[in-house]
Amino acid sequence: MTHSSRTGHYVSTATNGRRSRWAAFVAVLVALVAVGGTYALLSASSKASAAPTESATSAQIEEGKNLFLEGCSSCHGLKAEGIDGDTIEAGGNGGPSLIGVGAAAVHFQVSTGRMPLAGPEAQAPQKAPIYNEEETAALAAYIASLAPGPEIPTAEDLKYEGASIAEGGELFRTNCTQCHNFAGRGGALSDGAYAPSLMEASPQVIWEAMATGPQQMPVFSDQTLTPENKKSIIKYVTSLQTASNPGGLDLGSLGPVTEGLFVWIAGLGLIIVVAVWIGAKVR
Ligand code: HEC
Numbered sequence: 054m055t056h057s058s059r060t061g062h063y064v065s066t067a068t069n070g071r072r073s074r075w076a077a078f079v080a081v082l083v084a085l086v087a088v089g090g091t092y093a094l095l096s097a098s099s100k101a102s103a104a105p106t107e108s109a110t111s112a113q114i115e116e117g118k119n120l121f122l123e124g125c126s127s128c129h130g131l132k133a134e135g136i137d138g139d140t141i142e143a144g145g146n147g148g149p150s151l152i153g154v155g156a157a158a159v160h161f162q163v164s165t166g167r168m169p170l171a172g173p174e175a176q177a178p179q180k181a182p183i184y185n186e187e188e189t190a191a192l193a194a195y196i197a198s199l200a201p202g203p204e205i206p207t208a209e210d211l212k213y214e215g216a217s218i219a220e221g222g223e224l225f226r227t228n229c230t231q232c233h234n235f236a237g238r239g240g241a242l243s244d245g246a247y248a249p250s251l252m253e254a255s256p257q258v259i260w261e262a263m264a265t266g267p268q269q270m271p272v273f274s275d276q277t278l279t280p281e282n283k284k285s286i287i288k289y290v291t292s293l294q295t296a297s298n299p300g301g302l303d304l305g306s307l308g309p310v311t312e313g314l315f316v317w318i319a320g321l322g323l324i325i326v327v328a329v330w331i332g333a334k335v336r
């Protein structure tokens with residue numbers, strides 16, 4: 054190695070010229086792999102963070118209890134027993150009892166940012182969640198420790214890839230379109246309430262909505278919609294989400310697009326590699 058290449062100032066002499074071209078090539082390659090790798094890592098970690106929680110530990114329940122006392126008890130009562138009278142509609146904070154609503158209801162409400170409720174609205178809107186995944190899991194574990202209710206879905210419950218999309222479409226049209234619209238775009242209900250668009254809902258949130266029936270939405274128990282039925286509905290709704298962003302040009306919505314983007318970056322990298330190689334050969 055010459056002094057010049059060690060310090061990174063490449064001098065275009067006869068011997069260094071070829072080396073610098075290869076150095077440029079290696080640098081481009083490293084940069085592309087880094088970008089692609091970061092993307093893959095980011096999308097992998099965002100998937101992992103949505104993964105179902107393992108069974109609760111007592112430390113987790115304790116943490117959840119503390120978070121609950123700080124952030125939720127003013128409306129739901131010190132023991133989650135609910136606060137009567139003084140309802141939101143009447144200008145107070147009265148929230149319903151959470152005894153028996155289950156971990157799934159807590160995860161649904163908190164991960165979609167509906168809870169903690171910010172103000173007296175007809176319906177808690179979705180917003181950026183205030184609690185991270187770990188805190189949400191702790192809150193869910195605490196509420197689940199008070200009384201049994203619908204649990205957070207297991208990885209098995211959410212393994213929808215092999216489900217039938219045709220069956221999912223049929224079940225969706227029978228059970229969901231009257232409120233959420235045939236394309237899952239949502240719609241108005243009576244009294245200022247609305248069924249939200251399903252375009253952002255993760256498989257876990259779709260499952261939890263069916264299992265817990267928030268607000269006017271009915272509960273779809275395993276008797277009404279079997280675990281297999283739920284998987285095919287999740288598969289169908291996921292396909293609607295993908296279809297709503299054809300071509301992968303909508304980079305604003307991460308999700309199915311990230312994989313396409315990764316392939317695109319890798320493909321672009323290959324083209325650059327070939328171009329650099331041809332350039333080196335020709336000269
Ligand atoms: C400002 C008052 C307020 C605060 C703070 C609040 N909630 Fe609520 N919560 C409500 C009201 C009112 C409802 C019922 C209306 C609705 O579902 O939108 C509700 C509903 C819920 C439900 C649904 C219950 C069911 O029957 O499915 C859950 C779960 C819940 N809250 C959990 C929490 C948790 C956990 C926190 C703390 C992180 C919290 N809430 C903070 C007022 C509040």
Ligand code: HEC
Nearest residue numbers: 165228229232247248249253254258259262267268269270
């Ligand atoms: C009677 C009307 C009604 C029916 C039928 C209904 N829903 Fe809902 N759904 C709602 C309402 C209202 C909400 C919002 C609840 C809230 O904000 O607390 C909701 C919320 C949801 C959410 C949460 C969306 C998000 O991004 O936070 C999902 C997912 C969902 N529903 C899926 C379904 C599926 C799947 C079906 C059919 C199996 C279905 N719903 C049937 C009314 C309905």
